[in-house]
Amino acid sequence: MKSYSNKLFILFFLLLSFSVSAQLTQGKRIEFERRTDIDEENLLIPMQENGVLLMQSKIEPFRRKFIIDFYKYDSTLTQIWRNSFVPEPELDLLKTFKNEHFFYVLFRKSDKIDIGVLRIDLETGDKTYVEGNLLTNMEIEHFVVLQSKAFIGGKFNDRPVVVMFSFFDKTSKVLPEVHSNNLVINELDVDEKGNFLYLMLKNDRNCQFILKKYSYEGKAISALALGDKQLTPISGEILNLDKDTEDQHPILMGNYAEGCSLFALGFYLKHLNDDSNIQYINFADLNHFFSFMNPKREEKIKLRIKQKKQKGKDIKLRYRLLLHDIIQTNDGWVMVAEVFYPEYKTTPSSTGWNNWRNYRIGNDVYNNFRYSHAIICGFDKNAKLIWDNSVSLKDIESSELNAKVQITLQDDYQILAYPDESLIRTVVIKGNEKVKNLENFDLKTNSETEKIVDTERTNLAAWYGHSFLAYGYQSVRKNNEILNNDVFYITKLTYNFKEENKN
Known part of the structure; x- marks a missing residue:
């Protein structure tokens, strides 16, 4: 009894001794006035300490004019350069x-x-433009570049095809061992250090995940088939943990499902270039997979899972999962994924740039999504799971299927933020602990005399240090004017975070 009391006293002392001081502050804001009579899209590409690139495309009715402006800003959102490109009228x-x-x-x-x-x-803003052809009237779904060659993946006659296009001689070549029945391209990835192309395919008939490796010249080097009708990888990302070490084996990581299902059961890891077995991590085996729920509901579900395991039953939790790009750290890497639900579907758009409005999942096309929660996992350099956590996303909705939760790292802490209409919500975790619960931050305009009256497609991107970029579309009323101004905005948000000693 005395030992138990001592432990409680020590815990109480630690809680009193340290507190977390945290605040999200808004910095500089940039605005672009929007015209309602044109089709306008904005793409923001954060580049860490090197700043941010904005691509702004504007198409007038009947394609009378099509122009793309590129802006580069530094880490203070000060413009460095601007350049423009006017595509031919027929180009999408x-x-x-x-x-x-x-x-x-x-x-x-x-x-x-x-x-x-x-x-x-990206440094100077200089542009070059080359033309070529695809050799076939394929449907384009993937696009990557390796040195002076572009690799374009998609479908032709319901079969996968990858075309290699050379910028130097403007020639095209179809990669071998791709155009087969029952195969679908899952992802294209490049290894710039090794000068390789990785092609990931899914076999819909035998439920296998196939990883193919190609040389820079487009020659097939190797092929690896993973999974079966019981457990099958359904997504993949190549991760090189130590780019300075020649003998470091890359790791293939992603979600896996049962058979040909699109619903994930968990995560998998596979060391490439060796004979190690694939490692599966079931959602039900994560310690904090349900910590986004209220404590009573979490405890009830955990108890139910425990009882089923004790009876020898196989626990299967199935979710649609959006896996983010892996974040490398000094000790290993952090993985973030979001559980989402497609809500309805519409007819696919036929215009090229407007394809953001429709997303294909299997054979279905959707244009609205609801996000329930995010899963965060920490791994060491040996691909061992060290900790896991989860954060509620409060069923936010989006017309775009993209990464909502953004994460920055400070020492042993992980700062998470995500947009919810005009709000930015933040959470701070430390591995499997929650340090700061959900907090809300209202986005502001440049002046106290301006008021945000409507918000559309708010996005958030992790930037450098502990900063984020919030951007999207808003209607702003200035000085109590009758008409609102429609703008596209970019603003810098910084999370000021420190651990304070109360003693």
């Missing part, structure tokens, strides 16, 4: 890709095999 903007030094934009002539690739130098 399809895909973009960024690496360390360049930003690429893929165009295609409507219903033709003609393509164009625009390259923007």
Whole structure:
């Protein structure tokens, strides 16, 4: 009894000794006035301490004018350069890709095999443009660039196809061992250090996940088939933990499901270039998978799972999961994923740039999504799960299926934030602990005389240090005027966080 009392006293002392001081502050805000008579889209690409790139496309009715403006800002949101590109009237903007030094934009002539690739130098803003063709009238779904070659993936006659397009001689080549029945391209990824292309495919008939590796010249090097009708990877990302070590094996990581289902049961990891077995991590085996719930409901579900395990029953929790890009740390990496539910579907849009409004999941097309919670897991450099946590997203809705939760790291703490209409919600965790519960922050305008009357498509992106970028569309009323101003805005948010000693 004395020992138990001592433990309570120590815990109470620690809670009194340390507190967390945290506050989200809004910095500089940039606004662009919107015209309601044109089709306008804005794409923001954060580049850590190197600033941020904004691509703004404007198409007038009947395509009388099509112009794309590129803006680069530094870490204080001060403009460094601006450049513009005017595509030919027949061109549709399809895909973009960024690496360390360049930003690429893929165009295609409507219903033709003609393509164009625009390259923007991220340092200077200089642009180059090359034209070529696809060899076939394929449906484009993926686009990556490796040095001076673009790899374009998609479908032709319901079969997968990948075209390699060279910027130097403007020639195209179809990659071998791809165009087969029952295969669907899951992802294209590049290894710039090794100069390789990774192609991930899903076999819908035998429920296998296939990883193919190609050389820079487009030659097939290796193929790895994973899964079966019991457990099958359904997504994948190549992770190189130590880019400075030659013998470091890359890791393939993603979600897995039962058979050919689209509902994930958990996560998997596979060390490439060796004979190790694939490692599966079931949602039901995570310690804090339900910590986003209220304590009573969490405890009730955990008890039910425990009782089923004691009876020898196989626990299967099925969710649609959106896996984020892996975040590397000094000790390993952090993985973030969001549980979402598609709510309704519409007819797919036929215009290239407007494809953001429709997302294909299997054979269905959706344009609205509800997010329930996010899962955060920490791994060491040996791919061992160290901790896990979960955060409620309060069933936020979005017309875009993209990553909502953004995360920045400070020492052993993880600062999470996500947008909810005109609000930014923040949570601070430390591994499997919650340090600061959900807090709300209202986005503001540049002046106290201005009022935000409507908000649309608010997005958030982790930037550098402990800062985020909030951006989207708003209607702003100035000085009690009758008419509102429609704007696209970008604003910097900084999370000031420190641990204080009360003694």
